Amino acid sequence: MAAKARIGILGASGYTGGELVRVLLRHPRGEIVLLTAERRAGQEMRTVFPQFSPYRLPQLVAIEGLDWAKAQLDVAFCALPHATTQKVIKELLAQAPATKVIDLSADFRLSDVAAYAKWYGHEHHAPALQQEAVYGLTEIHRRDIRHARLVANPGCYTTCAQLPLIPLIRNKAIELDEIVVDAKSGMTGAGRAAKEAMLFSEVSEGFNAYGVGHHRHMAELDQEFSLAAGREVIVSFTPHLVPMNRGILSTIYVRGRRGRTPEDLHAILLKSYVKEPFVHVLPFGETPQTRHVRGSNMTFIGVAKDRIPGRAIVISALDNLVKGASGQAIQNMNLVMGWPETMGLEQVALFP
Amino acid sequence: MAAKARIGILGASGYTGGELVRVLLRHPRGEIVLLTAERRAGQEMRTVFPQFSPYRLPQLVAIEGLDWAKAQLDVAFCALPHATTQKVIKELLAQAPATKVIDLSADFRLSDVAAYAKWYGHEHHAPALQQEAVYGLTEIHRRDIRHARLVANPGCYTTCAQLPLIPLIRNKAIELDEIVVDAKSGMTGAGRAAKEAMLFSEVSEGFNAYGVGHHRHMAELDQEFSLAAGREVIVSFTPHLVPMNRGILSTIYVRGRRGRTPEDLHAILLKSYVKEPFVHVLPFGETPQTRHVRGSNMTFIGVAKDRIPGRAIVISALDNLVKGASGQAIQNMNLVMGWPETMGLEQVALFP
């Protein structure tokens, strides 16, 4: 068997970084050879994530001063903060143009230069790469991803909303101006930075919406929904925080177009995903729970009738750290590297 | 000072029963003289709710065989299961017509005989009382409640949805056919019956919708919204379960009518509730969290702009066991008895 591919994880001390390590430790074709973490440079991974204590892993290093050519990475996963990302990936690809990059930040998700500037308040620092990057919602853009050098891995909220909605939009099956996405996320989606609002005692035993009316993820939804529709589509989208670690659930309110019934919408989704290993459409009328996809790369989708005639409720659930981040990133790596798409991602959900 | 009013709690072993005891133990004008619990009859309240161990309370008894005339109750709170309720209240009021009854079940909430039969699948067993009962959403029906003998205390989901929506509907400020109520509830709303789906390990670390498209509480919403609008109003309503004990949060998507902006909607709510002790409207753009009303009789309401022009997101939060059940029941008792409305309900929210 061939030597294993050399894999680097930039930003290994956050939750998506840790999740990449978890999955990659069991991946038959890849080997982790580089882990970076600015503030924890010089430490062992076990001090950052004690669950890796029994495993051999490279020591954490700082990005500053790394020689990307010498690093000889086949694949680099980039789980760095906004803005830093652009600079690091630009340098990496300049020094090591053959490395495949899977970026988990939002920096390369918007392909439109103007849209980026509007949402982020500044020009993109790597506009050529912005054009080159392929949006990594695997089930929708699989063909392009296979040939990409730089994949912009989608956000967790947006993956959860797009998987059920894009087939419905593409099939012109729903009214485009009445879509409401009420989304709920577990806390790991907010990252590992120490903030008062994310303390256990601020979060447990309660529930709230946040970013009402102006969440950044909306730009990504606008882009992809408009692309699928062939016209501008803007949806209502409200994110909420659930006192749980993992999971996103989107409750989506839609109206069928030209007499499409909820059953019709269900049939479209069933057909769209019948061969997909990581998207599972439940029988009509059943709706998913986040706990049943926990730790797996699976998305569950359900469709039910609203009691208002002509309207349907579509609900999707996934694990924000797996299909919503690191799992989909590895799914994309598998495509980019020409490996079986499900490799290393077969883990069954952990419930309870 | 006059003797204290004699209070009975029928169905004291459930969560709303326990919550009534918690609040009434500190009420200056009432004294608990009767506690019933069918399966726990003969036991002390402390075996059912150990937190009451330091307090003197009557022993639990069965309803069967009680003489309501002898019981001489001034007020009876009824927290019994559906159907049983109708029979018990009918007997109670026949034997003790001067007793005031606050019913926490759904049995007397629908005033229309046909609507009741449709939703519950059978004729009402006490149709005369059904006509007599006053719907107990205090802030909306205060005047009628003062003179009621039988108050039908509203449901928790419906209290949370009605308080923000009724002023908007009455003021003809929103489109009536596009209202979406995405509701989330803590687990105490599901009661204390031992069911697999309510076990800790089935509920924690996850999130899900339930009863999608056909939840019984909808009948109550239909009745009250239609009453407020003067025409039939049907809203989309999806309940979800949050892994927390207490709290309901409703995220409500509305479109302003005839140019009403989100700011206009906020102004209407602010004006409607400015003098209400238990409804607090947050500054425009701020949205509430359930944890900040926990254990109190308070409802918090926030209004924010949707990014779709003309649309607003209205969010309300309350404690399902207090304002959503036992607190509002005591608020109604205070009205019925002619006491200050806030008496015994001044407890400040417990956070964290």
Added chain:
Amino acid sequence: MAAKARIGILGASGYTGGELVRVLLRHPRGEIVLLTAERRAGQEMRTVFPQFSPYRLPQLVAIEGLDWAKAQLDVAFCALPHATTQKVIKELLAQAPATKVIDLSADFRLSDVAAYAKWYGHEHHAPALQQEAVYGLTEIHRRDIRHARLVANPGCYTTCAQLPLIPLIRNKAIELDEIVVDAKSGMTGAGRAAKEAMLFSEVSEGFNAYGVGHHRHMAELDQEFSLAAGREVIVSFTPHLVPMNRGILSTIYVRGRRGRTPEDLHAILLKSYVKEPFVHVLPFGETPQTRHVRGSNMTFIGVAKDRIPGRAIVISALDNLVKGASGQAIQNMNLVMGWPETMGLEQVALFP
């Protein structure tokens, strides 16, 4: 009725500060006239604790520059960090010697100058006040507290361990060299500072010990147990973190001395606390749960037989923010001010 006492809370933005406000808002004899919070100075209390949004409270100010004589405080609660505390209280009492101070920090709990220096690594900055301070475990030191100007409110872990153990030690009923205290605390005991280890995702769905072998609270236990025993007593003490907000439970393993049985130990505790409003000894063999004291100033104590002859298991539970901190502080204020000891503290536990 006399004017209300003027109360200041120094350090109002932490959890014990918020809990003082919660209880004092309902206290019939006190009025909050001063709230300090260094980093939040200039803000309204509602931005720090939204649950207080419906109430009128003074704006948060910085301590720096306050004139304690002008402040005319009758009582100052001090919930400041270690070391800052000594400096602030020294100045306060120099400028306003008639103000009563209830200190919730650990700074004045150790009365021995050498013990303080050993555990904290430096000389005490206010040694005269250190000598003046009275240790505020109310049930044990009530008589001294009544006459105190400066009360050193006990820690939450130590209150929970002392209430069951001190009567047993004083009665020479247990072996002093075999006491094991295995203590478990909810997360609010760790404070509100933003630290990675206290994030929701680091804490929920898990359990761990911390500070094994060298927790600072041990000094306080050593002092009080040795005082009660009349000789040096050192216990094994291991604190653990429970994924819950409020509550401490101590599982205490003891061996009866000179033939004392577990039943004898129970009888001693029952007799010691029979008249105490805030300490409740359960029937022999029953053991307490933290949830049944949540939000109340109550401590529950249970005693059971170990199956090893001669050994007993004593378990105590309290709410770390109430009896373990702010509730006991107000209990002490009541004593110091000559008010009924239970005033404002009658709240019944909130369960579920």
Added chain:
Amino acid sequence: MAAKARIGILGASGYTGGELVRVLLRHPRGEIVLLTAERRAGQEMRTVFPQFSPYRLPQLVAIEGLDWAKAQLDVAFCALPHATTQKVIKELLAQAPATKVIDLSADFRLSDVAAYAKWYGHEHHAPALQQEAVYGLTEIHRRDIRHARLVANPGCYTTCAQLPLIPLIRNKAIELDEIVVDAKSGMTGAGRAAKEAMLFSEVSEGFNAYGVGHHRHMAELDQEFSLAAGREVIVSFTPHLVPMNRGILSTIYVRGRRGRTPEDLHAILLKSYVKEPFVHVLPFGETPQTRHVRGSNMTFIGVAKDRIPGRAIVISALDNLVKGASGQAIQNMNLVMGWPETMGLEQVALFP
């Protein structure tokens, strides 16, 4: 490659049954051909555990009427209630004597006929099999397990307490009469039966001990500790419930014998487990957290100094459903079948 082994799971609708399915779905050498569940017979596994919805699994059947000879099972996992177990296994092995049985109940853990009768209040129904059964604590009894036909898989509490203590006892390194085991378990350890005490609202946001002084698991500890010591050993053992799904943590208080220091105890454990794939001893002074073994078959052990000279605190953590039940069962199956011991069990812990 040879055909896969035929595996049956008796009692597949409980949590240990579900966990067996989760792990076996990814096991390269085994195939699930039989799933039983009395009350759910005739249903699909996906209705009992929706996370298995995307997988093909046999329909649930009742045990009654099964022909064990025809079933041709290579391995039967038995996750049935107490007492039923004995009857079923007796029949199974009578009809299909070549089937290997891994029993997850407590029915075959006690090898002494009298001890069984004392703890369970009746004679064992299959005394010959009771003698044949091998106690399945893999790391301690590996050699015997390899040749066993019937393995009595240990309990979760007892696995967690034995792994750290048995090497210390065997090495005569600790005093045998002063061992205190303070154990804490997540809720899945209590099973999936619908009981009021296990409802979310009864369990979350609280902590308590249970079965104080008389927990059944003690018999298993007595047997194994006495065997290791060569004399009778009885330890203090108190189980507690933690509001989390998975995980057991044991805080164990011991005194070194004949001058053994905490460092000596650590060295013994390190040496005992250095080659074990599923027991990981942390560096001296570090202590484990349950979250870092969640979903894995790993046990983490830490040793720290107590501040009382000569005493040490030993802490062990494992996932009660994996190493504490189904994972160890599969580890034992691997041994019994002559497969690599770690096969199918390599999953890395899921944190957060």
